[in-house]
Amino acid sequence: MPAPERIPSRSLSGTELLTLLAEGELTVRGQVRGASNAVLYCTVGHEGEERTCVYKPVAGEQPLWDFPDGTLAQREVAAYEISEATGWGLVPPTVLREGPYGEGMCQLWIEAAPDGSADGDADSLLALVEGEEPGDGWKAVGFAEVGEGKTALLVHADDPRLRRLAVLDAVINNGDRKGGHLLPAPGGRLYGIDHGVTFNADDKLRTLLWGWAGEPLTDEAVAVLGRLAADLAPGAPLATRLGELITPAELDALRARVAALVATGRHPEPSGEWPAIPWPPV
Ligand SMILES: Nc1ncnc2c1ncn2[C@@H]1O[C@H](COP(=O)(O)OP(=O)(O)O)[C@@H](O)[C@H]1O
Ligand SMILES: [Mg+2]
Numbered sequence: 001m002p003a004p005e006r007i008p009s010r011s012l013s014g015t016e017l018l019t020l021l022a023e024g025e026l027t028v029r030g031q032v033r034g035a036s037n038a039v040l041y042c043t044v045g046h047e048g049e050e051r052t053c054v055y056k057p058v059a060g061e062q063p064l065w066d067f068p069d070g071t072l073a074q075r076e077v078a079a080y081e082i083s084e085a086t087g088w089g090l091v092p093p094t095v096l097r098e099g100p101y102g103e104g105m106c107q108l109w110i111e112a113a114p115d116g117s118a119d120g121d122a123d124s125l126l127a128l129v130e131g132e133e134p135g136d137g138w139k140a141v142g143f144a145e146v147g148e149g150k151t152a153l154l155v156h157a158d159d160p161r162l163r164r165l166a167v168l169d170a171v172i173n174n175g176d177r178k179g180g181h182l183l184p185a186p187g188g189r190l191y192g193i194d195h196g197v198t199f200n201a202d203d204k205l206r207t208l209l210w211g212w213a214g215e216p217l218t219d220e221a222v223a224v225l226g227r228l229a230a231d232l233a234p235g236a237p238l239a240t241r242l243g244e245l246i247t248p249a250e251l252d253a254l255r256a257r258v259a260a261l262v263a264t265g266r267h268p269e270p271s272g273e274w275p276a277i278p279w280p281p282v
Helices: 014-023 072-086 160-172 219-231 237-243 248-264
Strands: 025-031 040-046 049-057 094-099 102-108 126-129 138-145 151-157 182-185 189-192
Touching (some): 014 040, 014 102, 025 049, 072 237, 160 219, 160 248, 237 248
Antiparallel strands (some): 094 102, 182 189
């Protein structure tokens, strides 16, 4: 018997996608292996449309001593809110909702571009190279031990999408930007995922994207950060929404990070001698 023809899904607006994620019927199809928290691969269906998504129930979160308040799911939604406010669309649509295992975050599943595709794959974003020079089109992060007493230079692409993500990470104080959290999607878009360890009031920036450390921000980033500062003013709608997701101290620290970026006009530099990078980096 021939397989039933798949009805092509129509393209949904951003608001329609959020409604689908928040109100659609959520069905768990599988579990992503190797994740540090419960990460469930699901479908979500609403008014004849279906999409795949991840659902991370709060009940499946590993408690972290340095993130005692709120939930990782709330932080993931807050990161999405900031990404939307920048207009850069770097975080897939993300909502808080009830699901089969209680409250959690639900995020659109991003089908990564296949390896070697023209849209770029993860290998075109990060590399280890011999010698001391990153090479044309690459930015140096630092030296890494690669076994047998050898070191190699960890580099990332000098890519404007990554540069925006580096700014977003500085703003949200991302403690875990590793290679596996960079998803190049068909059509040339790049998404960042896994934003549970963010918004701490203390400096927690741990990232692979140190290549621009200390360099001037792009004019575009400066303009975006200026608007973001206004959006974060007490009483502004974004600040009010974030107030339900992170603590007042974390919201103040967020404002202070944005203000510091605007004041210095530069990408942040590592606080120690060595740049803080997540381990393992991929
Ligand atoms: N929105 C998404 N689109 C596509 N893949 C995803 C998405 N979210 C998570 N994944 C996949 O699931 C894995 C585990 O998710 P992650 O957010 O890293 O969970 P954890 O919080 O446990 O580290 C990711 O490395 C990625 O392969
Ligand atoms: Mg992860």
